[in-house]
Amino acid sequence: MPADTSTSCTLEALGTYVFIGTRSSTDLPLAVQVARQILADVDETCSRFRTDSDLTRVNNHPGQWVEVDQILIAAIDTACEAARKTDGLVNPLLGRPLVTLGYDRDFDLLVAAEEESSLVPEVTPSPDIAAWQQIGLDPGGAVIIPVGTALDLGSTGKAWAADLVAAAFADLLDSPALISLGGDIRISENDGTPWEIAISERPPDLLGEPGDTVVVGLDSGGLATSSTRVRQWRRGGVRRHHLLDPRTGLPAPEVWRTATATGPNCTAANTASTVAIVLGEAAPRWLDDRGISARLVSSDGDITLVGDWPEDATTTLSGRRG
Template identity: 45%
Template sequence: MTAGRATAAAWRTWSCTVRLVVTDPARLPHCRDVLAVWLDEVDRACSRFREDSELVALDAAEGRPVRVGPVLAEALGAALRAAELTDGDVDPTVGSAMAALGYDRDFSLVERDGRPLKLVVRPVPGWRRIAFDPRERLVTVPTGVRLDLGATAKAWAADRAAATLAEIADCGVLVSIGGDTAVAGPAPDGGWRVRVQDRTDEPDAHAPHTVVAIRDGGLATSSTTARRWSRGGRAVHHLLDPRTGHPAAGPWRTVSVAAGSCLDANIASTAAMIRGASAPAWLERNHLPGRLVDADGAVTTVGGWPDEPLPVAPVAGPGTGAGRGAA
């Protein structure tokens, strides 16, 4: 395998920044093409915003079992695993609650300041109501339940992409999709340096941040400032507490976690946002390095997360870590 000078490409999709970094510059154009095709395949399978997606057809099946394609089956399996690992803190049945808040279309089209909402505390239907046979790829979604795989799909897609590209390009690869970062293959000297921002609603050049290095696995940041809008002057965001159907109201504005995969990092960072004040102890018990930033900017680190930023420029650049569109 090759581990040389890293070179990068970046573009926008899914209302977030995609960043691809490879250690063999000659392989960048081909890797970019392969990644773009993969992201389109995931979107056609998993988007809740396009009428021709498999997910939308599944929601419309009115309780009938549906045999889904391999991409949606794997993505749904990842979402249900996240729900099981977090005791329901990360739950894919939040689709209707998300739509009720106004997030019912691609985020670039969401009205940023709409009419007032009458919010009722109502738990989401719950992931255990989804019948899924992964072997036969048969899924049954009860009538009235809408799925949203947004909490895990980007991280899962990044993991799959990084592993595939590292194999076909025979070099080191970093893939960041809206701040969910996966790496595979040989890392550059000193590791992959990733910028992690404290806020995601400020210009990259001015936002407080740190820089960390990873050699394998992945890193993810969940944030209440990334996908945020208001209804009747009330600020809402996309990280919903499944127990209430409302945006999580914990003390953290961002949580960043490193793990053995980008998916596991994302599951942990999202669950930490939902768990609130108990999150640091939970991350410690699970031996996960984490960085939690509260509403006033105070930083708490756990699990061996480095206390000081590395004195180098990040090869992953703005948009990675807690970049715009983070989970």
């Protein structure tokens, strides 16, 4: 990604870093302004960790219709579409299992308090993987979720927000731009010149070890990385990560510690990378059957490439497939 500060900027939103890159330096100020506003709106409506968010109000009243902002309607609709395409493996109703496992606050606060209890949290019975089909959406501005469930949009929310920002870039900027939300990346328009993307298993502030990053070119669409290594916490000495298998309500077994995938947009890419972690050994075939290019890193560091993923940085990836 561009390192020139006249065409790039890094900030924070939605509990992660935000990288914005523009082809033209004159576009950067507007790009930053647009991204800040959209991401603030998404946080206010869709955060599981804000007591005043629309999503929290929905979770506080399962089984009842709750009036919400259209932003949350769109976010849940996107999450349900991802669930439909993956038979529920990417699931918007994992809020209660995540809380039971200890992920009940913003991640920075979670890590700071990770040894506050010496008890291993009791795991609730496996969630109903098909319960998302009972979510009701009123286009006029209301949501209902099944009794005994809670929303968590972590499996699609950041990627969907990246798509929102990129769409605004396409409408408002004079030249193409890119946004990365914690590694969930979307290019606003294809101008024939690939963007250099550095893919890592660690956040930018923790890089430094040899082999931490691999660089690829991306000319369009989206790219997303899901990893069990970043959002980890402990309760009573038990290590957990945030990528749950909806079939069990537990963190997915770490067959792959990192999965990176492409897609026509960031939501599609992130859906694929999440499914890869959840499916484990079955992931390469699932991805290949759908024409998705991906790079999988096993728990012991072995690399598996799927589809058109290049073996070196001289080949450009296209997000149009998948």
